[in-house]
Amino acid sequence: MKRIEHRACFGGHQEVYQHESNTLSCPMNFAIFLPKASRTANLPVLYWLSGLTCTEQNFISKAGAQRYANEHGVIIVAPDTSPRGEGIPNDSAYDLGIGAGFYVNATQEPWAKNFKMYDYIVHELPALIEANFPANDRRGIFGHSMGGHGALVIGLRNPDRFQSVSAFSPIVAPSQVPWGEKAFTAYLGNDLKTWEEYDAVALISKTKKRLPLLVDQGLADEFLELQLRPELLKAACEENGHPLTQNLREGYDHSYYFIATFIGDHIAHHEKILKMK
Amino acid sequence: MKRIEHRACFGGHQEVYQHESNTLSCPMNFAIFLPKASRTANLPVLYWLSGLTCTEQNFISKAGAQRYANEHGVIIVAPDTSPRGEGIPNDSAYDLGIGAGFYVNATQEPWAKNFKMYDYIVHELPALIEANFPANDRRGIFGHSMGGHGALVIGLRNPDRFQSVSAFSPIVAPSQVPWGEKAFTAYLGNDLKTWEEYDAVALISKTKKRLPLLVDQGLADEFLELQLRPELLKAACEENGHPLTQNLREGYDHSYYFIATFIGDHIAHHEKILKMK
Numbered sequence: 065m066k067r068i069e070h071r072a073c074f075g076g077h078q079e080v081y082q083h084e085s086n087t088l089s090c091p092m093n094f095a096i097f098l099p100k101a102s103r104t105a106n107l108p109v110l111y112w113l114s115g116l117t118c119t120e121q122n123f124i125s126k127a128g129a130q131r132y133a134n135e136h137g138v139i140i141v142a143p144d145t146s147p148r149g150e151g152i153p154n155d156s157a158y159d160l161g162i163g164a165g166f167y168v169n170a171t172q173e174p175w176a177k178n179f180k181m182y183d184y185i186v187h188e189l190p191a192l193i194e195a196n197f198p199a200n201d202r203r204g205i206f207g208h209s210m211g212g213h214g215a216l217v218i219g220l221r222n223p224d225r226f227q228s229v230s231a232f233s234p235i236v237a238p239s240q241v242p243w244g245e246k247a248f249t250a251y252l253g254n255d256l257k258t259w260e261e262y263d264a265v266a267l268i269s270k271t272k273k274r275l276p277l278l279v280d281q282g283l284a285d286e287f288l289e290l291q292l293r294p295e296l297l298k299a300a301c302e303e304n305g306h307p308l309t310q311n312l313r314e315g316y317d318h319s320y321y322f323i324a325t326f327i328g329d330h331i332a333h334h335e336k337i338l339k340m341k
Numbered sequence: 342m343k344r345i346e347h348r349a350c351f352g353g354h355q356e357v358y359q360h361e362s363n364t365l366s367c368p369m370n371f372a373i374f375l376p377k378a379s380r381t382a383n384l385p386v387l388y389w390l391s392g393l394t395c396t397e398q399n400f401i402s403k404a405g406a407q408r409y410a411n412e413h414g415v416i417i418v419a420p421d422t423s424p425r426g427e428g429i430p431n432d433s434a435y436d437l438g439i440g441a442g443f444y445v446n447a448t449q450e451p452w453a454k455n456f457k458m459y460d461y462i463v464h465e466l467p468a469l470i471e472a473n474f475p476a477n478d479r480r481g482i483f484g485h486s487m488g489g490h491g492a493l494v495i496g497l498r499n500p501d502r503f504q505s506v507s508a509f510s511p512i513v514a515p516s517q518v519p520w521g522e523k524a525f526t527a528y529l530g531n532d533l534k535t536w537e538e539y540d541a542v543a544l545i546s547k548t549k550k551r552l553p554l555l556v557d558q559g560l561a562d563e564f565l566e567l568q569l570r571p572e573l574l575k576a577a578c579e580e581n582g583h584p585l586t587q588n589l590r591e592g593y594d595h596s597y598y599f600i601a602t603f604i605g606d607h608i609a610h611h612e613k614i615l616k617m618k
Contacts, residue, residue, distance in 0.1 A: 071598040074602045075602075324350065324351070324405065
């Protein structure tokens with residue numbers, strides 16, 4: 065593991081590392097913010113999953129999360145959104161291949177060897193973080209758009225590994241919208257049963273441990289009606305008695321200006337749950 | 342004047358406009374953050390001048406200033422750093438021409454027609470803002486690196502137009518460092534007398550109205566010793582009894598991670614002065 069960026073920020077440090085991922089069979093970058101309190105204590109870790117086209121850089125330069133992470137004493141890890149680099153299969157579209165891993169374990173060619181983002185986020189990355197940084201065993205997961213989908217799915221399927229979950233503008237039902245249909249067909253094939261394991265709305269009826277979900281969604285989001293469809297998550301949660309706080313924000317769009325506005329609320333939500341134990 | 346971006350952010354709006362600049366003889370973009378309070382009152386305006394290579398986008402996407410601007414009830418305007426576009430003279434280096442206007446009025450060819458950033462910031466832009474937005478006549482100016490130089494020079498020369506001044510990592514003595522020597526030679530020619538009008542350290546001994554200066558400088562800044570030389574500003578202020586608060590910040594570098602950490606302190610400094618009247 066090699067440190068490639070190291071910057072003082074809000075009393076802590078914003079760093080970027082590169083490591084060889086066994087799960088993805090390629091070198092991967094991840095960003096980590098270490099607040100001041102991490103010098104003297106092991107802290108909870110929040111995993112941020114970014115959206116389509118992002119690298120590990122977008123969140124750390126645009127969300128303004130470091131201030132809140134320092135205030136609340138949490139580490140934030142922001143991985144890349146897919147395997148990347150020479151020899152990694154790709155597609156010319158922005159919504160498939162590099163920058164568009166969709167947090168699944170691909171089973172179809174040419175993706176199956178590298179596109180195992182689900183396993184990377186659930187297993188390899190937390191193990192790496194906990195072996196190398198002042199992290200305790202409390203973990204939260206959150207993200208934006210494709211990464212909001214990833215956070216909901218990973219949270220719902222692994223409530224003992226990730227004790228808190230939230231999302232901005234998530235793709236809540238990828239099986240029912242164009243972004244998800246395209247990616248899941250390519251990565252998972254045509255058996256719709258396999259899609260359900262990566263679809264938050266489908267998972268709500270199966271999950272046993274009912275972690276409360278916090279979701280913020282802008283009502284001026286350009287992808288609202290075609291790709292995001294927050295009403296499907298609301299209906300699934302109501303039907304199954306799953307606790308959901310869904311904030312619909314008048315005037316806000318899909319950008320980091322929206323995320324920056326409410327990221328402090330999300331970090332406070334995670335801290336409250338993670339420090340309960 | 343045409344609005345090209347409009348995004349909800351921290352209860353206000355982050356917008357970008359394009360207009361035809363008479364001073365620069367080309368179309369120019371500027372960003373403006375309008376806090377919630379601007380819906381019902383005319384507010385002070387802070388002008389942010391960015392550094393080398395930046396457009397109007399860097400500050401608005403990376404500094405996290407909107408939260409504080411909303412809290413303090415100030416508008417923030419962030420212009421581009423030079424004339425830009427087809428027909429604008431340029432140089433292949435990053436530190437001359439497009440993206441590197443240095444906030445001077447060029448007198449030398451091929452720059453003299455377009456590179457009048459001093460007049461643009463001092464006159465044309467504030468007039469445009471005050472005619473079209475809920476701005477009162479209280480103005481502050483601040484910036485980073487080349488833009489910190491611009492803010493100090495414009496503040497020192499126009500204390501009645503700009504009532505508050507601050508800077509991050511400013512080039513305090515462009516006449517004495519490589520960035521400034523190269524740009525001033527190209528834009529202003531070889532008469533060193535003309536350089537003094539654009540050199541904060543040289544201006545300190547001439548200014549009559551002694552606006553207090555707030556400067557933050559990271560001590561891990563990669564340009565500290567060669568280009569920035571904060572000790573020259575300190576010595577000039579001490580010699581001339583000019584009020585200076587110079588915060589030297591251990592571990593911080595030249596990046597927006599540094600700016601984001603202390604931008605709230607700077608906005609509070611401006612608000613305090615601008616709301617005194």
